[in-house]
Amino acid sequence: MKKLSSLLxxxxxxxxxxxxxxxxxxxxxxxxxxSTAFTELLNGDDKSDPYVRDFEVVAAYPYGSxxxxxxxxxxxxxxxxxxxxxxxxxxxxxxxxxMVDCVLLETNDGRLHLEQAEEVFKSGKICYIDKPLGATLGxxxxxxxxxxxxxxxxxxxxxxxxxxxxxxLREGKHGPIxxxxxxxxxxxxxxxxxxxxxxxxGIETLYTLMGPGCVEVNRMSSPDQADVVVGKWADGRIGxxxxxxSGPAIYGxxxxxxxxxxxxxxxxxxxxxxxxxxxxxxxxxxxxxxxETIEIFAFMKASNMSRERNGAIVTLDEARAEGRRExxxxxxxxxxx
Numbered sequence: 549m550k551k552l553s554s555l556l557x558x559x560x561x562x563x564x565x566x567x568x569x570x571x572x573x574x575x576x577x578x579x580x581x582x583s584t585a586f587t588e589l590l591n592g593d594d595k596s597d598p599y600v601r602d603f604e605v606v607a608a609y610p611y612g613s614x615x616x617x618x619x620x621x622x623x624x625x626x627x628x629x630x631x632x633x634x635x636x637x638x639x640x641x642x643x644x645x646x647m648v649d650c651v652l653l654e655t656n657d658g659r660l661h662l663e664q665a666e667e668v669f670k671s672g673k674i675c676y677i678d679k680p681l682g683a684t685l686g687x688x689x690x691x692x693x694x695x696x697x698x699x700x701x702x703x704x705x706x707x708x709x710x711x712x713x714x715x716x717l718r719e720g721k722h723g724p725i726x727x728x729x730x731x732x733x734x735x736x737x738x739x740x741x742x743x744x745x746x747x748x749x750g751i752e753t754l755y756t757l758m759g760p761g762c763v764e765v766n767r768m769s770s771p772d773q774a775d776v777v778v779g780k781w782a783d784g785r786i787g788x789x790x791x792x793x794s795g796p797a798i799y800g801x802x803x804x805x806x807x808x809x810x811x812x813x814x815x816x817x818x819x820x821x822x823x824x825x826x827x828x829x830x831x832x833x834x835x836x837x838x839x840e841t842i843e844i845f846a847f848m849k850a851s852n853m854s855r856e857r858n859g860a861i862v863t864l865d866e867a868r869a870e871g872r873r874e875x876x877x878x879x880x881x882x883x884x885x
Contacts, residue, residue, distance in 0.1 A: 571829065579622050611655070616656065662690055665677055669694060685845040693875065713812060723807055726785060729788045730801030762787070
């Protein structure tokens with residue numbers, strides 16, 4: 549009965565939103581530049597853009613990390629920035645949900661996403677969860693499990709997935725992908741496992757090109773320079789991720805095809821991601837499957853296990869099993885409240 553009610557509620561909200569002149573968006577978390585970038589794009593003056601014409605950010609709940617200094621220091625300035633675009637600052641997520649049709653969960657601290665996302669799921673409002681979906685594989689799994697309880701769709705992705713060249717490569721326009729080497733900056737955040745806070749950008753690029761199906765990884769680590777993870781896919785293909793610690797903060801890679809090497813796309817701005825989010829808000833259909841998103845987290849988890857074992861090969865099945873145990877513990881604590 550709860551699932552049926554949730555579905556009917558979501559359908560009614562979607563229909564109501566589409567009938568409005570503008571679909572109202574709320575932002576949770578003003579501790580990331582994504583929040584201000586999305587607001588500037590949507591609340592701008594270019595009404596020739598159908599996305600700008602159809603959507604508006606109307607409210608924001610600013611918190612947000614209270615422990616990651618690089619995040620919480622941004623909040624006061626970002627509050628003032630979004631207010632310039634007519635956004636109302638709310639005192640709670642509950643207050644925000646009463647004002648909006650859709651939610652951008654932008655909180656930079658993945659540890660908060662499970663609790664914040666469940667509040668959105670309960671409301672029947674559709675939600676995009678910015679990277680990282682959760683701080684850990686177990687948290688990411690738990691979020692999907694809770695979303696399933698409420699029949700809530702989920703979409704989470706790095707903007708790198710939707711760089712135009714990467715989309716072409718994923719769609720096979722350059723031929724089958726025989727292998728890929730991808731890279732992005734790797735900034736260590738002690739509250740999150742390695743790669744989950746930032747290196748996920750390059751790993752998302754790798755998965756965009758290769759697709760899911762990695763079965764095992766191993767990792768070479770040089771903490772002051774770079775980390776390199778080698779993944780083997782079930783069909784024998786090899787893909788690598790280089791997390792850049794020292795050197796320029798660059799994004800990209802190389803895809804290998806029968807006709808030669810093709811340079812993968814780097815950062816192409818937030819608009820390519822935002823367009824996908826807004827299409828998802830209208831349709832309820834996520835452009836990335838839960839299975840692929842979970843595998844990205846399993847890839848990161850397995851790479852960290854490999855580092856702890858001095859570069860030994862670790863299977864993604866072993867990583868998933870550890871993640872499942874963590875997810876079950878989180879869900880048990882939730883049920884006990």
